[in-house]
Amino acid sequence: MKRVSIKDVAKAARVSHPTVSRALRNSPLVKAETSERIRRLAETMGYRPNVVARGLVTCKTWTIAAVVTTLADPFNGELLSGLEELATDRGYSVFVANCNADPDREIKAVRLFQERRVDGIVVMCSRVGVLYGPMLRELRIPIILVNSYYPNEFFNSIVINNPDASRQAVQHLIDLGHRRIAYIGDQYGLQSDTERFAGYREALELAGLPLSPELVVNGNGKADGGQQATERLLALPTPPTALFCYNDQTALGALSAIRHHGLRVPDDISVVGFDDLEVASYAHPPLTTVRQPRKLMGRMAMEMLLNLFSSRSTDQSHLKIPGELIVRESTAPLTAAPKSRKNTKRG
Amino acid sequence: MKRVSIKDVAKAARVSHPTVSRALRNSPLVKAETSERIRRLAETMGYRPNVVARGLVTCKTWTIAAVVTTLADPFNGELLSGLEELATDRGYSVFVANCNADPDREIKAVRLFQERRVDGIVVMCSRVGVLYGPMLRELRIPIILVNSYYPNEFFNSIVINNPDASRQAVQHLIDLGHRRIAYIGDQYGLQSDTERFAGYREALELAGLPLSPELVVNGNGKADGGQQATERLLALPTPPTALFCYNDQTALGALSAIRHHGLRVPDDISVVGFDDLEVASYAHPPLTTVRQPRKLMGRMAMEMLLNLFSSRSTDQSHLKIPGELIVRESTAPLTAAPKSRKNTKRG
DNA sequence: TTGTACGCGTTATCAC
DNA sequence: GTGATAACGCGTACAA
Numbered sequence: 001m002k003r004v005s006i007k008d009v010a011k012a013a014r015v016s017h018p019t020v021s022r023a024l025r026n027s028p029l030v031k032a033e034t035s036e037r038i039r040r041l042a043e044t045m046g047y048r049p050n051v052v053a054r055g056l057v058t059c060k061t062w063t064i065a066a067v068v069t070t071l072a073d074p075f076n077g078e079l080l081s082g083l084e085e086l087a088t089d090r091g092y093s094v095f096v097a098n099c100n101a102d103p104d105r106e107i108k109a110v111r112l113f114q115e116r117r118v119d120g121i122v123v124m125c126s127r128v129g130v131l132y133g134p135m136l137r138e139l140r141i142p143i144i145l146v147n148s149y150y151p152n153e154f155f156n157s158i159v160i161n162n163p164d165a166s167r168q169a170v171q172h173l174i175d176l177g178h179r180r181i182a183y184i185g186d187q188y189g190l191q192s193d194t195e196r197f198a199g200y201r202e203a204l205e206l207a208g209l210p211l212s213p214e215l216v217v218n219g220n221g222k223a224d225g226g227q228q229a230t231e232r233l234l235a236l237p238t239p240p241t242a243l244f245c246y247n248d249q250t251a252l253g254a255l256s257a258i259r260h261h262g263l264r265v266p267d268d269i270s271v272v273g274f275d276d277l278e279v280a281s282y283a284h285p286p287l288t289t290v291r292q293p294r295k296l297m298g299r300m301a302m303e304m305l306l307n308l309f310s311s312r313s314t315d316q317s318h319l320k321i322p323g324e325l326i327v328r329e330s331t332a333p334l335t336a337a338p339k340s341r342k343n344t345k346r347g
Numbered sequence: 348m349k350r351v352s353i354k355d356v357a358k359a360a361r362v363s364h365p366t367v368s369r370a371l372r373n374s375p376l377v378k379a380e381t382s383e384r385i386r387r388l389a390e391t392m393g394y395r396p397n398v399v400a401r402g403l404v405t406c407k408t409w410t411i412a413a414v415v416t417t418l419a420d421p422f423n424g425e426l427l428s429g430l431e432e433l434a435t436d437r438g439y440s441v442f443v444a445n446c447n448a449d450p451d452r453e454i455k456a457v458r459l460f461q462e463r464r465v466d467g468i469v470v471m472c473s474r475v476g477v478l479y480g481p482m483l484r485e486l487r488i489p490i491i492l493v494n495s496y497y498p499n500e501f502f503n504s505i506v507i508n509n510p511d512a513s514r515q516a517v518q519h520l521i522d523l524g525h526r527r528i529a530y531i532g533d534q535y536g537l538q539s540d541t542e543r544f545a546g547y548r549e550a551l552e553l554a555g556l557p558l559s560p561e562l563v564v565n566g567n568g569k570a571d572g573g574q575q576a577t578e579r580l581l582a583l584p585t586p587p588t589a590l591f592c593y594n595d596q597t598a599l600g601a602l603s604a605i606r607h608h609g610l611r612v613p614d615d616i617s618v619v620g621f622d623d624l625e626v627a628s629y630a631h632p633p634l635t636t637v638r639q640p641r642k643l644m645g646r647m648a649m650e651m652l653l654n655l656f657s658s659r660s661t662d663q664s665h666l667k668i669p670g671e672l673i674v675r676e677s678t679a680p681l682t683a684a685p686k687s688r689k690n691t692k693r694g
Numbered sequence: 695t696t697g698t699a700c701g702c703g704t705t706a707t708c709a710c
Numbered sequence: 711g712t713g714a715t716a717a718c719g720c721g722t723a724c725a726a
Contacts, residue, residue: 003487005719016697021721031695051462052402053719057702061399063442063463071428072642074421081418084445093463095410096443098431115398116410116440140350223629252629259631282570282599284606284631295419352703363713368705378711400703404718698725706717 004047012045013038024049055117064305065095065113067106067123069188073221074277075247075294079124079146082298090306092119101188103128114141120305122146125190129157142308144301148191149318156304158297158319162192165290165323166199166244167206169272172288172325173242174207177334178270182215182240184229184250193246196274200244215240219250226253234261241269241334248273248280251287255330266332276326285329292323351394359392360385371396402464411652412442412460414453414470416535420568421624422594422641426471426493429645437653439466448535450475461488467652469493472537476504489655491648495538496665503651505644505666509539512637512670513546513591514553516619519635519672520589521554524681525617529562529587531576531597540593543621547591562587566597573600581608588616588681595620595627595636602630602677613679623673632676639670 010017015038022030023038030038055061064087068076080096087094095113099105106128113121120142123129129148132155142155149157173181183200186193197216204211217232219225226245230253233240245251251273258269265271265285273280276291300319357364362385369377370385377385402408411434415423427443434441442460446452453475460468468488470476473495480501489502496504520528530547533540544563551558564579566572573592577600580587592598598620605616612618612632620627620636627634647666 007719017719018698018721019696022696025721029695034695048458048462050403050464050719052399052408052464053702054721055399055702056397056403056704056719057721059702071431072421072425074419074424077421077424078419080443081445084418084443088444093442093444093459095440096427096431097435097440098428111395112440115395117397117399223625227629249625252626255631256629278570278596279599279626282574282603284602354703364703365705365714366712369712372705376711381711397703400718401705402718403703403720404705406718696726698723700721700723702720704718707715709714710712 004045006047006049009038009042009045009047013041061117061119062091063093063095063116063118064120064122064302065097065109065116065118067097067099067109067113067121067126069099069101069125069127069190071096071098073249074279075275075292076124078294079298079301082295082300083122083302084298085295086299086302086306090302092302101125101127101190107131110135110143119309120144122301122305123148125192127188127190129155129191142305144304146297146301151318154316156308156316156318158300158304158321159192160290160292160297160323161320162195162323163199163202165274165325166196167203168199168323168325169274169288169290170200170203170244171206172327173244173270173272173331174203174209176242176270176331178242179209179334180212180215180238180240181209181242181244182217182233184217184219184226184233184243184245184254186221186246186250187218187225188221196246219246219253221247221250223249223253223256226250227257228253230254230257231261234258234263239269242331243269243271245271245273248275248277248287248289251289251330252279252283255283255285255287265330267335270331270334272331274323280326281328283330288328288331289326290323291326293321297321351392353394353396356385356389356392356394360388406464408464408466409438410440410442410463410465411467411469411649412444412456412463412465414444414446414456414460414468414473416446416448416472416474416537418443418445420596421626422622422639423471425641426645426648429642429647430469430649431645432642433646433649433653437649448472448474448537454478457482457490466656467491469648469652470495472539474535474537476502476538489652491651493644493648498665501663503655503663503665505647505651505668506539507637507639507644507670508667509542509670510546510549512621512672513543514550515546515670515672516621516635516637517547517550517591518553519674520591520617520619520678521550521556523589523617523678525589526556526681527559527562527585527587528556528589528591529564529580531564531566531573531580531590531592531601533568533593533597534565534572535568543593566593566600568594568597570596570600570603573597574604575600577601577604578608581605581610586616589678590616590618592618592620595622595624595634598634598636598677599626599630602634612677614682617678617681619678621670627673628675630677635675635678636673637670638673640668644668
């Protein structure tokens with residue numbers, strides 16, 4: 001009934017358990033034939049080393065943890081995917097925790113993983129990044145922040161250059177002649193939202209355009225939120241002629257709302273998303289958006305951790321990845337007079 | 348430098364370390380004021396129990412593992428989300444591993460998690476489910492299969508009723524008058540694909556319709572695969588008038604291909620997906636599809652595990668969830684003569 | 695080349 | 711109520 005341990009194998013092989021340990025880990029110290037014999041025996045006995053016990057003695061658990069705001073979002077999924085791929089390659093298993101953009105849950109998750117003695121933690125879209133500074137001292141666990149950063153603290157981070165990418169995206173709309181450009185943001189106070197809004201504002205300023213408060217609305221990072229926000233915008237006395245959305249899902253909702261309103265994209269309204277999810281290419285019309293190398297970013301986060309593991313140097317780095325504007329068919333030059341089909345009765 | 352352990356706290360509190368252990372776990376055996384004193388001391392010393400060590404002695408790690416085919420897919424993300432939510436509620440942390448629908452990687456992942464002494468494993472969309480029977484004997488770890496099942500084996504499973512749901516979906520198309528209905532499948536030999544095809548075939552049989560081999564093609568479960576497969580179908584001498592797709596992403600690609608071909612959905616071709624991802628509602632046109640309660644299914648998988656943990660009974664259960672056909676706007680009655688815009692030159 | 699003894703940080707089982 | 715002491719399953723230093 002009991003599970004077979006290293007001692008059982010040792011007994012069966014008539015050697016000591018350290019010999020079994022050495023044999024199974026290919027130590028050159030043990031005679032080849034003994035090693036082979038032990039190895040075969042362990043196999044037939046169905047012995048599997050207990051990594052938990054090993055972690056206890058080596059002070060290395062070969063586990064890392066990823067804390068995300070939501071697993072249901074394909075954005076995080078791909079981030080996670082890149083992270084997991086490299087982690088697995090290097091022998092690490094990855095824990096995952098959902099915090100629903102709730103700061104309390106985020107902190108709890110990090111503390112829990114500390115108790116689990118993970119070798120490193122990656123927090124994606126942190127809401128409490130700034131708190132990790134003090135925590136880190138006692139935690140003594142490397143933390144990587146993805147999609148948020150606090151340059152003055154003691155951890156590493158990797159983010160897309162949100163202000164710059166957003167500025168480019170909005171500049172693209174301005175270049176097309178648009179003057180009334182709306183921003184549909186998130187609602188959770190994420191740093192990425194703040195920064196994308198900053199880029200939006202900066203682009204307007206550079207072009208000498210006013211920032212109209214009524215053109216800045218909040219979604220929820222998902223399609224339904226984007227749809228509702230867009231409906232509010234379209235109900236305005238003077239609706240915007242272009243929409244810059246916090247992310248692609250928001251933009252997807254915007255497209256839907258615009259269609260229901262009897263307007264056309266990009267003829268009547270231009271729409272820009274952010275992320276370049278797979279659906280962006282397959283939306284109708286295909287979405288102009290900012291590409292984030294999600295999988296790569298996940299991979300880079302793991303690379304940062306591996307660096308921290310190998311070199312005990314505390315050299316912190318804050319990587320800023322440039323976003324790439326992908327122009328597809330949801331943006332077009334401003335036409336002289338945007339006409340609503342509703343008004344013109346299939347005019 | 349070293350991490351503070353239970354013994355450090357014991358020394359500081361001038362008690363034995365088992366007393367600290369008891370105090371911190373709210374044992375009624377320890378005097379209230381001692382308990383309180385120890386608790387405060389542990390807090391100020393920044394002590395965090397080592398769950399690894401605890402797991403070693405209690406033979407319970409409070410971890411579970413989820414093995415998925417891909418993390419990048421929103422389908423798995425939501426499954427995982429439901430699983431993780433309940434797991435976290437009950438104090439379990441969840442490992443996640445990606446196996447890319449590769450049987451070897453799937454087996455490796457399961458063995459690895461066995462070495463990590465997880466309390467249970469959930470395998471989603473398994474390709475090697477049938478192999479777990481023998482493994483289970485030696486593994487002695489509860490395994491739940493989600494989206495695949497092998498009724499004669501020793502593990503539990505939970506799946507959508509694929510044949511039935513698919514039959515309904517295809518029946519819906521037949522009811523609309525369609526006779527040439529194509530199936531765009533997956534390519535990895537997943538059980539869900541096989542079953543959905545079976546439902547497709549059954550519906551045709553029931554209606555007395557022939558199964559045309561040229562109308563059965565493979566995608567890859569993603570939009571690009573769906574797009575390419577659809578292009579092949581549209582190139583046929585007599586193209587289908589309706590498409591039943593393995594999943595929503597495939598259907599999304601199909602919509603795109605049909606548009607590029609100058610045809611309209613549902614006027615010229617009807618399209619049905621599977622899963623009811625969020626994008627299904629926001630596609631153009633909104634997609635008729637089969638709803639899978641993904642998050643619930645993830646949650647149920649965890650509930651199954653919890654049951655197995657509490658009752659040591661080996662009562663295996665194989666849950667089959669009914670799928671719900673959601674009719675939206677991508678399906679319509681067959682029109683007399685489907686006209687290609689290409690042929691009729693804006694007809 | 696192999697074995698002995700010890701420690702990792704807990705919890706469990708006894709004593710007292 | 712509390713404290714020794716023994717596990718849990720492994721890796722490692724050192725001895726042989």
